[in-house]
Amino acid sequence: MSQRNTPDALAPLVPAMTAWRRDIHAHPELGFEETRTAALVAAELRAAGIAVTEGIAGTGVVGTITGRPGNRSIGLRADMDALAMQEVTGADYASTVPGKMHACGHDGHTAMLLGAAKHLAANRDGFSGTVHLIFQPAEESLGGAMRMIEEGLFDRFPVDAVYGLHNLPGLPLGTIAVPKGPVLASSDTWEVVFTGRGSHGAKPHQGTDATLAAAQFITALHTIVSRDLDPLRTAVASVGHMAAGSARAPNVIPSEVHLAGTARALAAPERDLLERRIGEIAQGCAAMLNVACAYRYIRRLPPTVNHAAQAAIAHRAAVLGLGAENARDDHPPITAGEDFAEMLLARPGVYAWLGTGDPPHPDGQHHNPHFDFVDAALAHGAAWWCSVVEAELGQEAV
Known part of the structure; x- marks a missing residue:
């Protein structure tokens, strides 16, 4: 198990990730309206010395980190949009916008990728090549992934593979599940x-x-x-x-x-x-x-289908960063849908699940007004993304 990219190694960033997550949660924005969220993302990336490109698909942001010399590059993707729902969690950081809430955990995804970005930027000697951090707008049925692709995402930011991560209530906390083949339905x-x-x-x-x-x-x-x-x-x-x-x-x-x-x-x-x-x-x-x-x-x-070679890499990354006991490659498909499928049609890659344990509320599943992302999973998700970079680019020749 690598010590560079474990949850413990990411622990110093947990307070910041929690603050970002809760701030985004309190200020939800629907698809293609994520101006405040995108501005927060861009500012934090720049503060870490990361090159930033804004305005892809309107509110999309891409950060680029270059490590040691190398010819390969990968993409890490998080979604930023909220849902048109009224929150009833009663949390101190609950939505301040009537009729809008983060009911699917995209606030957590964004915060985790920001945390991973900060860690990778501070440890550029740990990989060779380039990492593109893709903060996507409008995942919830509005086609943000396809619009980013149509606006030249992978032409402007070439990647050999792309990786996405989504929280999953009910899966043990800190577990990374990488399904083989189909992950989600058309x-x-x-x-x-x-x-x-x-x-x-x-x-x-x-x-x-x-x-x-x-x-x-x-x-x-x-x-x-x-x-x-x-x-x-x-x-x-x-x-x-x-x-x-x-x-x-x-x-x-x-x-x-x-x-x-x-x-x-x-x-x-x-x-x-x-x-x-x-x-x-x-x-x-x-x-x-x-x-x-x-x-x-x-x-x-289309269906979200993992590529075999990248699924093996993603599972190895889970073992590297979180330990074999927290890595699974046998999770069954789910008949929900996800527009990361479009990225997997354009480039090889993987869509993985991050376990967040039992939801705080019995009804707190995705797209429910009681849903809330579990902050205890932030370090685990960020560590997996960093471990993916290690598994993909850590062995690249200087």
């Missing part, structure tokens, strides 16, 4: 509109009932996973929105029913199956009940 949206002829609720024979088609569709939708999909594969199709008629006119059968939902898969064949079968089922239900159907499938995020 995240797509589908929309269906059934259009019939509205009628009086007492005279349904005078119209064609779009609500009945919608009801049949909702029931049939769930046969995709139970009957079309290999039982050993994974996919999800869920209805998240339904709108029809008026609560003030319950005696009217509406002419239109709007439905929308999400579709998730861990691999391309299952993703293709979902897109095809949702449309076929919608059209079939419409034809059966003599109504029209409009269908749209919107591909948003």
Whole structure:
């Protein structure tokens, strides 16, 4: 176990990381609005003597640290945005902005990468080559990763590999889990509109009932996973929105029913199956009940899939920095989505989990108003990032 990049070695930075994390938590900013957060990040990087580039994807920041002479470079990525939710934690540092909160731990991710940056900048003799610190805006469904890539992220800051880290409540505190292969699912949206002829609720024979088609569709939708999909594969199709008629006119059968939902898969064949079968089922239900159907499938995020070589390096980094007892390579995939997937399509790399133990509140999971990042994990996450640099660049020839 390396002594240079352990949680104990990062301990002197814990007060600063905690202060940054809580300050960001108290001042949450939504995607592409992270001006205050980005300014804090840029100022702290410059204070450590790190070269800073601002304004990528609007509010994105990249810090660059050069170690001993070397030809290789890697990227370390943290996300900065908050969610449009009302916080109820009651913490002293709770959100001061109504309707906005850090309910996914991006405040912790940003603070950990800042801590790692300070440590790496003070120990440049520990690696050869270049480390690019990527502070990304708008991870939460707004495409910040893709926008950074489109604006030349990896052209301006070339990397041989890129690494991301996300907190995970329920995983033992300080554990780093590096899944092999799929980590997270694709995240797509589908929309269906059934259009019939509205009628009086007492005279349904005078119209064609779009609500009945919608009801049949909702029931049939769930046969995709139970009957079309290999039982050993994974996919999800869920209805998240339904709108029809008026609560003030319950005696009217509406002419239109709007439905929308999400579709998730861990691999391309299952993703293709979902897109095809949702449309076929919608059209079939419409034809059966003599109504029209409009269908749209919107591909948003691809699956997040770790690259084998970098997964081995990331696991070795966890052993180096946190000890073998805190390193796992067997964590199962999760059907949430993450736009770091776009970076893994552009460059080899890894998305890892940082265990934060049991949440402070029983309901304090991601995207819950009770969520709060566990500060006790800050040193562990920062140490892993530094250990990744050691594992990737520590052996580079001078």
